[in-house]
Structures are given as C-alpha cells and as structure tokens.
Amino acid sequence: MDSNTSRPVPRASTGNALLDWISDTLLKSIQLERRIDPFIRPAFDAVLRDPIARLVTYLINRRRPNEGLSLAEERPIPDEEVWLQSIIDSFTTQMGQLWKPGGYERGGNTKTQGMVRAEFIVHDDLPPEFRHGIFAEPRRYRAWVRFSGPGPYVTPDIDDVGFMSISIKLMGVPGPKLMDEEKHTQDFFGVSTPTFVTPDTRANANLQKWSQKNAQIFHFLNFRNSHLLDGIMQGLWTKTQSSPFEAPYFSCVPYLLGEGQAMQYSIWPTSKRKTPIPRLPRRPPDDYLRQAMVGALNHGDVDLDFRIQLQTDPHLMPIENAAVLWPERLSPRVSVATLRIPKQNFDTSAQIAFARRLSYNPWHCIPEHRPLGNQGRARRQMYWALSKLRHDKNQVPHYEPTGDEHFEDVNGQK
Numbered sequence: 001m002d003s004n005t006s007r008p009v010p011r012a013s014t015g016n017a018l019l020d021w022i023s024d025t026l027l028k029s030i031q032l033e034r035r036i037d038p039f040i041r042p043a044f045d046a047v048l049r050d051p052i053a054r055l056v057t058y059l060i061n062r063r064r065p066n067e068g069l070s071l072a073e074e075r076p077i078p079d080e081e082v083w084l085q086s087i088i089d090s091f092t093t094q095m096g097q098l099w100k101p102g103g104y105e106r107g108g109n110t111k112t113q114g115m116v117r118a119e120f121i122v123h124d125d126l127p128p129e130f131r132h133g134i135f136a137e138p139r140r141y142r143a144w145v146r147f148s149g150p151g152p153y154v155t156p157d158i159d160d161v162g163f164m165s166i167s168i169k170l171m172g173v174p175g176p177k178l179m180d181e182e183k184h185t186q187d188f189f190g191v192s193t194p195t196f197v198t199p200d201t202r203a204n205a206n207l208q209k210w211s212q213k214n215a216q217i218f219h220f221l222n223f224r225n226s227h228l229l230d231g232i233m234q235g236l237w238t239k240t241q242s243s244p245f246e247a248p249y250f251s252c253v254p255y256l257l258g259e260g261q262a263m264q265y266s267i268w269p270t271s272k273r274k275t276p277i278p279r280l281p282r283r284p285p286d287d288y289l290r291q292a293m294v295g296a297l298n299h300g301d302v303d304l305d306f307r308i309q310l311q312t313d314p315h316l317m318p319i320e321n322a323a324v325l326w327p328e329r330l331s332p333r334v335s336v337a338t339l340r341i342p343k344q345n346f347d348t349s350a351q352i353a354f355a356r357r358l359s360y361n362p363w364h365c366i367p368e369h370r371p372l373g374n375q376g377r378a379r380r381q382m383y384w385a386l387s388k389l390r391h392d393k394n395q396v397p398h399y400e401p402t403g404d405e406h407f408e409d410v411n412g413q414k
Contacts, residue, residue: 003103006286012215023215035281037240069314072262083201090208104393109165110151115355118143132258133368141170142403147244156286162238167360187364190249193237196322243292254372262311306337350407357399359387
C-alpha cells in the first residue's frame, strides 16, 4: 500500500480503557457530523461563527497580561528549548509507529491532496508599508504548491477533522536565505483555521504527547490543563471541506515584513463556487478532495488571492500567542499578490512522489520575512529534524526544486 493511500485513524491507546472509549467515541461522533455538516454549516457560519469567535477571543485575551511589548517585538517563553525537544521527540516516536522505512510521510499536514505548479504574481502599486522583501516590486515567481490534509494520519477525506493546509515554495528568489540548505526559495504556509491549534510551544508539546496516544481530544478537554477555548476556535473553522481550492488559508503565526514590522498573511479563493461533495450524507470517495482539484484544473486556471494583515496593536495582535485572532477592525487584510494555478494534469503517482522529495520550512526565507514568535522559532529546528528523519528513512536526499521539473507516470502519463 502506498503511504499516501487513505486508511482508518488508529484507535486511541492511552493505557486507560475508559479514556480510549471516550476518545474513539467522540471521534466517531465528529466523523458522523461531517456527513451532515454541509447542510447546516452555511447558516451557522453566516449567523454565529464570527460572534462566537469574537467572544472566545475576548475570553482568551482576558487571561493574558499586557506585557508592554513594541510592534514586532519578540519575548521568548520560559523553557522554549525543552518544549521544542519534547515536540520533536513525540513526532519522532509517532512517525516510527505509523510508517515503515521507505514509506515515511510528514509528521503533520500529512496526506498530499495534490502538488501543483503555480505562479506567484506580486501586484503593482502597493502602499509603501507593504513593499518589502518579495513584495518590494511587481514580479512573477514560479512556485510548487502542496495542498494537504491534517495529519498525522492519512485518512479518507470525510474522516479527517475538517482541516486543510497549503505550502507554497517560490523559486528564483534572489538574496541571502536564513537556512543554507536552499539557496533560491521562499516558503509560505497556511492552514484553514485563522488561529493555530496551540498558543505556544509549551501547549504544542502537550498536544503532541496526546497525539502520540491517538487521543488528541484530551489536550483540549482536560481538567488539569484545559485548552477548551483553543478547541472552540479550531472548531469554528474545521468543517467538511468541498475542495482545497475553495477554502481560505491563514499563516496563524507572524512574520517580519521588513525591519520592525510584523504581518500575518492569508490566501483566499477568488471564486464563490463550491464543488458538490459526492454521495452525502452517505460516504464520499476516500480522496474526493483530490478529485475536486482534478476537476477544477481540467476546467481551467484557479486564482487565489494572497493578503497581508499588518500588526498595529502589540497586545491584541500578539507575536508569542498564536491562538489569538488578529482583529480586522484594527488592521484589514490587504491583497498584495495572486497565486495562479494554471490548468494542468497533476494527479499522477510520479507527482505525489515528488512531493515527498521536497522540504517546506518557513525558515527557507529571506531576512525580510523571518518567522516571529516561539512557534515560528521552533519550526526552524523542528521542521528540519523531522524532514531529515523522513528523508533518511526513505533514503531520499533533500532536493531544492527549480521549476523545470517534469514527470512521467508509470503508465506514461505526463
């Protein structure tokens, strides 16, 4: 079986039969809800989602002290290196439990829905505060874009938690880079929830310990160390997805936009079209999200809008807490580029295999777009260590793409 072939989520293994039953039952309930979610979610989103998000954000902020930081100022949290190593150790153990050498997949954002060619087109006439780094002047960059499911498992699309991600690798980017392993790339990341699943690396370390037991729900529902508000924020945006091209994606964590200026970015569909999910409320095909991508790119080009939100309030738009939603009333999201995915055939085993050769890391970047905050800092070592583990286990060396790659499937299909 190919490692990107869908399979059921493993059963919980907490060492406690009652906790295992609760975790497995709650997961089954979520999976059943996914079958009816498209019939009720549009009304919920229109009426309740944003007011609930504002209330939860208010409650999260009430618990946070105002540290008096400046714009774009970082302040390391206690024991950052300890939490980072704990995260790496948990991922390493879990990946060893899930995958065999030669078939290792990523520890997170695991299932490849598709790897597609694209062009990143920087707009002209941007306001001066946005003209930094790759946005300094109008330009076009070739890109490889990976769309993926949540992880750490590779499940049928209807059985995941309703979460998707995008990884964008621009090529031909001039200038020095913050990691030496790639010389000409700039990577961008987004997930389909506007806040990150954990506020900081300490909470992330706790989540990964529960994930290692296949019982992530107990990170959020835990009398000793509850993250209920973070779970509610995730639940407001996780849903039954129709297509990777039809959801917005958010960086969740901040980055520099030139010296002394922080940003978050997001990627938005430009079309309001929603692909019907086949067979609902019965079970859709395991890979219906990839099929939706295939249908869209058989029909024509797909454009996504790349937007930047500037930090204007150091407390209400924090650097070190990724669970806080940056309010648009303080800083609107401004369109700065178009991600154009041309009509193409990508659904081949050769192109999915190519996705395994690549490593995405937010530190594949120029200094003007350096990651900020404890989770941004952690990603440098965490992503590198887990990528190296995956490449070593698969005996596939790290590869920096150029955009000139072409593939032929085993059946001769290009």
